[in-house]
Amino acid sequence: MKRKFLIFSSYLVTLITTALSHTPMAFVPIRIRLYFFFPFLRAHSPFYQTLEDLPVMTKMTWMKDFDRINTVGVSLRDAEAVALTFEREPSMLPFIGNTTVLFSTGTSGNRGIQLTRSHEQSVWTGAVLAKLLPRSIFHSQKIALFLRANSQIYETINSTKIRFEYFPLGLDLQKQKERLEAYNPDIVVAPPSMLKLMSSWRIQPQKVISCAEVLSPEDRQLLEQSFQQKIHEIYQCTEGFLGASCEEGNLHLNEDMVRFEKVWIDEASRRFNVLITDPQRRTQPVVRYSLNDILVEAKGRCPCGSRFTWVERIEGRCDDIFYLVDGTMVFPDHIRRAVVAASATIEEYRVTQKAADLILIQLKTSEPRDVELVRLSLLDLFKSLTGTIPHLEFSSYDEEPVTSKKRRIKRDFL
Ligand SMILES: [Zn+2]
Numbered sequence: 001m002k003r004k005f006l007i008f009s010s011y012l013v014t015l016i017t018t019a020l021s022h023t024p025m026a027f028v029p030i031r032i033r034l035y036f037f038f039p040f041l042r043a044h045s046p047f048y049q050t051l052e053d054l055p056v057m058t059k060m061t062w063m064k065d066f067d068r069i070n071t072v073g074v075s076l077r078d079a080e081a082v083a084l085t086f087e088r089e090p091s092m093l094p095f096i097g098n099t100t101v102l103f104s105t106g107t108s109g110n111r112g113i114q115l116t117r118s119h120e121q122s123v124w125t126g127a128v129l130a131k132l133l134p135r136s137i138f139h140s141q142k143i144a145l146f147l148r149a150n151s152q153i154y155e156t157i158n159s160t161k162i163r164f165e166y167f168p169l170g171l172d173l174q175k176q177k178e179r180l181e182a183y184n185p186d187i188v189v190a191p192p193s194m195l196k197l198m199s200s201w202r203i204q205p206q207k208v209i210s211c212a213e214v215l216s217p218e219d220r221q222l223l224e225q226s227f228q229q230k231i232h233e234i235y236q237c238t239e240g241f242l243g244a245s246c247e248e249g250n251l252h253l254n255e256d257m258v259r260f261e262k263v264w265i266d267e268a269s270r271r272f273n274v275l276i277t278d279p280q281r282r283t284q285p286v287v288r289y290s291l292n293d294i295l296v297e298a299k300g301r302c303p304c305g306s307r308f309t310w311v312e313r314i315e316g317r318c319d320d321i322f323y324l325v326d327g328t329m330v331f332p333d334h335i336r337r338a339v340v341a342a343s344a345t346i347e348e349y350r351v352t353q354k355a356a357d358l359i360l361i362q363l364k365t366s367e368p369r370d371v372e373l374v375r376l377s378l379l380d381l382f383k384s385l386t387g388t389i390p391h392l393e394f395s396s397y398d399e400e401p402v403t404s405k406k407r408r409i410k411r412d413f414l
Pocket residue numbers: 246247248250252302303304305306
């Protein structure tokens with residue numbers, strides 16, 4: 001009962017704050033939230049009790065001070081033990097007392113661990129429903145959510161009107177297809193690589209939402225054609241619910257819920273990353289936490305009228321910016337454009353920087369001459385940026401499992 005009340009009140013509050021985003025009052029809700037949050041932080045987190053200034057957190061420093069940052073006295077050691085047990089034995093729920101342990105297996109093997117309590121999850125759920133449902137929660141709506149396994153936070157949105165089914169990625173595709181077609185959801189939330197697979201399935205969703213991977217302009221166009229509708233986006237990570245598409249299909253940061261401090265990577269091209277402070281997260285506070293994503297701010301105000309930052313695209317991770325021998329930065333989007341523009345017959349690609357002077361390109365194509373076209377296109381790009389041209393190596397494309405996060409452009413060295 002308490003849970004439903006929390007979800008509903010969070011839903012209502014988010015509807016109101018989202019409506020306010022169109023007015024000069026747009027940033028009042030987050031100011032009020034922070035006003036109550038900072039005294040709480042000082043009173044309950046041993047780490048913040050003695051600090052004058054709030055330091056910038058990276059994933060590394062955040063994990064290092066885990067024991068003192070959280071407000072419930074849980075040690076990293078205990079939390080890791082619980083996460084491990086859950087991974088081996090999913091029937092053992094990842095709880096310490098009434099605190100849930102959330103974890104994600106990082107790409108480089110470093111596990112991210114966070115603590116949350118059920119009321120925080122209810123607040124999160126209410127906010128997500130308010131930002132994403134095409135109709136109010138008084139209408140019956142069925143949601144299908146495709147995610148990698150172990151995303152425990154998402155498991156429990158269910159009420160009489162809102163039905164919610166979770167489809168773990170990586171299970172037998174034919175079975176997923178049968179189950180999804182039988183369910184026939186109103187809303188589908190999935191990574192773009194999965195949305196592409198299901199675009200020929202017999203479903204008629206009213207809303208299609210991409211999440212968890214970079215949605216490239218090419219994939220967006222393809223998906224909009226096959227689903228015959230706008231593709232929406234949700235920007236969500238274990239650190240928080242950070243953004244959602246408006247009715248125009250444009251992504252806005254949730255500046256009513258989370259404080260974003262912009263850190264420019266390249267102001268001329270409007271690329272930035274963000275430090276986030278999320279006053280909703282009180283068990284394991286997220287304060288000035290540096291996210292690793294490259295966001296690109298759109299020019300002007302979105303036609304929907306929202307004053308919240310309009311993000312034209314999320315381009316990838318800062319770790320995936322290529323650095324050439326002379327220090328020139330090459331953004332993932334530069335590489336993407338060069339490859340995609342080279343030939344229309346390229347079905348899939350992966351570009352990996354292996355060393356400052358070595359780039360590996362994997363192409364999936366039926367046209368052997370695409371290799372030469374991509375080589376020329378990339379050479380043009382590097383010539384336009386710098387005097388030092390890296391060595392380009394080509395190989396065939398190896399398919400990756402559906403369960404792994406698709407990263408077409410990545411850097412493999414520090
Ligand atoms: Zn908008």
